Amino acid sequence: MAEGFTQQDKTAQLADFLARHRKTLVLTGAGLSTASGIPDYRDRDGVRRGQEPIQGPDFRKSKAVQKRYWARSMVGWPVLAQATPNAGHRALAALEGAGRIGALLTQNVDGLHQQAGSHAVLELHGNIHSVICLDCGVRVPRAFVQNQLVEANPLLAGALATPLPDGDAQLEPGALDDFQLPACTHCSGTLMPDVIFFGDTLPAARSACALAEMEAADALLVVGSSLMVYSGFRFCRLAAAANKPIAAVNLGRTRADDLISLKIEDSAERLLPQVATLLHANTAPIPIGLIQQRGVL
Numbered sequence: 001m002a003e004g005f006t007q008q009d010k011t012a013q014l015a016d017f018l019a020r021h022r023k024t025l026v027l028t029g030a031g032l033s034t035a036s037g038i039p040d041y042r043d044r045d046g047v048r049r050g051q052e053p054i055q056g057p058d059f060r061k062s063k064a065v066q067k068r069y070w071a072r073s074m075v076g077w078p079v080l081a082q083a084t085p086n087a088g089h090r091a092l093a094a095l096e097g098a099g100r101i102g103a104l105l106t107q108n109v110d111g112l113h114q115q116a117g118s119h120a121v122l123e124l125h126g127n128i129h130s131v132i133c134l135d136c137g138v139r140v141p142r143a144f145v146q147n148q149l150v151e152a153n154p155l156l157a158g159a160l161a162t163p164l165p166d167g168d169a170q171l172e173p174g175a176l177d178d179f180q181l182p183a184c185t186h187c188s189g190t191l192m193p194d195v196i197f198f199g200d201t202l203p204a205a206r207s208a209c210a211l212a213e214m215e216a217a218d219a220l221l222v223v224g225s226s227l228m229v230y231s232g233f234r235f236c237r238l239a240a241a242a243n244k245p246i247a248a249v250n251l252g253r254t255r256a257d258d259l260i261s262l263k264i265e266d267s268a269e270r271l272l273p274q275v276a277t278l279l280h281a282n283t284a285p286i287p288i289g290l291i292q293q294r295g296v297l
Contacts (some may be wrong), residue, residue: 010264011274014221017247017262018095018279021219023102024247026092027235029225031250033110035086035269037079040224056197060134063181066190071179073193074149074156080128081143085116088223091272091281093117098281103213107225107232109195122210124202124231126195135189145182145191152180202231214238222248223268227255236260 005013018024030040058065085093093116095101103120106113109128113121129142150157156179182191196202202210214220220239225248227233236256239246247262248254249271257263264271275281 007266007271007274010266010271011278013262014247014249014264014271015275015278017219017221017245018100018275021245022099023217024219024221025102025213025217025235026104026221026223027225027232028092028104028106028108028113028223029227029232030108031224031226032088032268033083033086033108033112033224035088035267036083036110036112038083038110053198056200058199059192059197060190064176066181067176067179070149070181070191071153071156071176074146074153077142077146080110081146083110083112085112086269088268088272089113089116089118091268091276092223094276094281095272095279096120098276098279100276100279100281101221102217105210105213105235107229109193122206122213124196124206124210126193128193128195130194131191132194133184133187133189134192136184136187138184138186139194140185140191142193148182152182153178196231210235211238215242217244219244220246222246222250222254222256222260223272224250225254226250226252 030038034040054065054069059069089112092101092104092113096104096118103122104113104118105122105124107124109123109125111123111127111129130139131142131145132139183189184191201207214235215238217239220235222232222236225232227236233255236246236259240256240259245262246256246260247264248256248260249264249266249268251265251267254260254263
């Protein structure tokens with residue numbers, strides 16, 4: 001653990017970890033995107049905040065649940081749509097570009113890794129910027145569906161609500177009474193965001209690809225995730241079973257604390273750029289004193 005260490009110590013320790021493990025698989029979670037203005041799911045103890053998430057099976061069989069989702073999404077979407085990558089996202093892209101990390105798995109659906117310039121990204125839970133028709137399979141941009149929603153529900157367009165993760169928002173039940181659902185423009189079918197809802201499983205091909213990346217890696221770095229969801233936690237179990245070292249940058253406890261060899265309590269948007277600089281993964285000035293003191297490179 002890296003508790004009680006200075007910022008220089010934390011930076012040097014993680015830089016040393018990546019220098020020794022050039023094929024580190026990176027797993028990111030909601031905590032990485034909070035600095036971009038997107039709320040996360042859990043507190044520092046890993047306890048989920050707010051209302052219960054919508055379950056995938058319930059969404060597919062209930063118009064009432066679909067109304068609940070799309071009304072909340074309509075109000076919450078602008079926060080997510082306007083989000084931009086923060087320094088943590090950009091640092092991971094720089095580390096990838098410099099060959100300092102391997103592939104990147106993300107539990108986030110916000111697409112910010114790609115916006116930051118990362119290429120080897122596998123989105124475990126899909127991408128909220130895409131919507132799929134459950135009847136004909138056509139995909140359309142989420143921004144297109146937002147236009148549909150606003151046109152059909154003008155009174156809700158300017159509603160104020162507390163933002164929630166992944167473009168969701170806190171709305172009173174009364175706001176759903178007259179809500180009009182969006183529909184597929186090709187077949188009038190049911191639209192659903194192209195993401196993995198709670199209660200659903202990862203597609204087999206995506207899961208197999210992620211497992212192959214873990215097998216090819218020589219270490220695992222967790223960034224901004226409590227790992228309370230099994231789809232992320234299992235990579236820590238796999239790494240530990242294969243005797244591959246695990247590092248984590250997270251504010252608060254994780255489900256895998258007993259498996260992690262290097263745990264750093266810090267914000268990713270502060271720590272990762274410093275690590276990238278120390279490893280010559282960007283063009284920012286390198287603190288020569290730090291390099292001389294720590295002898296990381």
